Amino acid sequence: MDKTFSQWKKQCLSKVDLSKKGSVDEDIEHVVSLINSCEEYFTTSSCSGRIILVDAAPENSDVQKQNCIWLFVSHQNCTSDDMMSGLAKSSGDAVLKFEPFVLHVQCRRLEDAQLMHSVAINSGFRNSGLTVSKTGKIIMAVRSTHGLEVPLSHEGKLLVGHEYIHFLTQIANRKMEENLRRIHRFYHNLQSAVTTERLQKLQIPGPPSSQELQCSPNRVETEEEKNKISMYRRRRKREQHQTGCYHGDASTSVQEQDYCLDLFT
């Protein structure tokens, strides 16, 4: 199983990146490097987060449903002029979306995936979750509740004013900034968690393998990091409690809180 995992990792990391861009997004290069430097993990896909304006065929058209045109894409903050020039090209139903950081990580063992999942949840990526395939592949998907999806035009006709586009651009940019803050938290929490795991392994009789010390070899866990980790464990427990045994408007408290956090933090 471990052998299979290292084979998968070698094979995946040696492949050409088949994404449009062909490389990892700048804002998450350090995250992807940290993960791939750990023997327990490797990344299979990622996107740092983006503001995207897509033009889709109107519902009543015969055009194939998957046929979407990108009017504008940015992995950084953007201006309302960027939006307006994108919208000027719309001939269908244009929709502005903010798509947050997404990352797929293949994990060696279930406990490795649990650690990665806990770090993701506690960094604000509440929709993260595992996939366990029958062939033994364990993938942890880092996902946020943090989004924006705003229809703006119909059959090429803009349905809102410039003032609204300006307001919307500010909101999309704020979401992009919050997304970067969460990526930053994720990176530091992962670094702390991985270091803690390493230190725990060091307490087990027998010297660690060189691989076990691969992740940030010069780092020593600080008191602050230790406190952070225990705080995250407490928060995680609280979140699990919130979703326990509720039906009807079950997810209200969590969704409502997410919404507020998303829009304002």
Added chain:
Amino acid sequence: MDKTFSQWKKQCLSKVDLSKKGSVDEDIEHVVSLINSCEEYFTTSSCSGRIILVDAAPENSDVQKQNCIWLFVSHQNCTSDDMMSGLAKSSGDAVLKFEPFVLHVQCRRLEDAQLMHSVAINSGFRNSGLTVSKTGKIIMAVRSTHGLEVPLSHEGKLLVGHEYIHFLTQIANRKMEENLRRIHRFYHNLQSAVTTERLQKLQIPGPPSSQELQCSPNRVETEEEKNKISMYRRRRKREQHQTGCYHGDASTSVQEQDYCLDLFT
């Protein structure tokens, strides 16, 4: 472990439903009943999906960030008059959201969770995933990529026209209808999958326990259902392939396709 699971199930299902509504949403009562009639599963939270208008304190205000007011909530289709009356009450930053079906299912064993996960993915709930806690609790979260989040007012001032609100209402209602179609698919796929599992168990020497036949005891898997299941397996493989070893704009194809499916199917 099995004993612990049945204890958890008994305890959870005997609890008072602590949600605002205090009961399971009408449109998913049959789904929740099917799941809870299976010894391998029980539901811990659910929401059938809703159109919700929330009013949040503007970013620059001192009001506590979690402080959101519900201006309007509907688990069914709604009218632009509903929206307008809700918006009339806004004194902060109102946002219209479509929140799709969400369901949390505690699963007895990992393989039970894998089956539930596969059914969810193949019914269109692409953001579904597992959580495995250190205490052995396995929760499968059924989540959709299907959403809408549209800021509409700032400091109580409406930023868009009535025509746009009317257009938006139609889109929200279409998403609600697509959400119901996915719930329907999920119910039937789960029923087929559970029946297949039962039939497979029947081939193992020794009679099944009465519990093993608890789920829809009178159903026999039809040819159509068998074909459905194998088709879903093929689709699932394709989806896994789509997210394999891509970085940069990794999730593009999937997200773009989701967007189109979401808006038009």
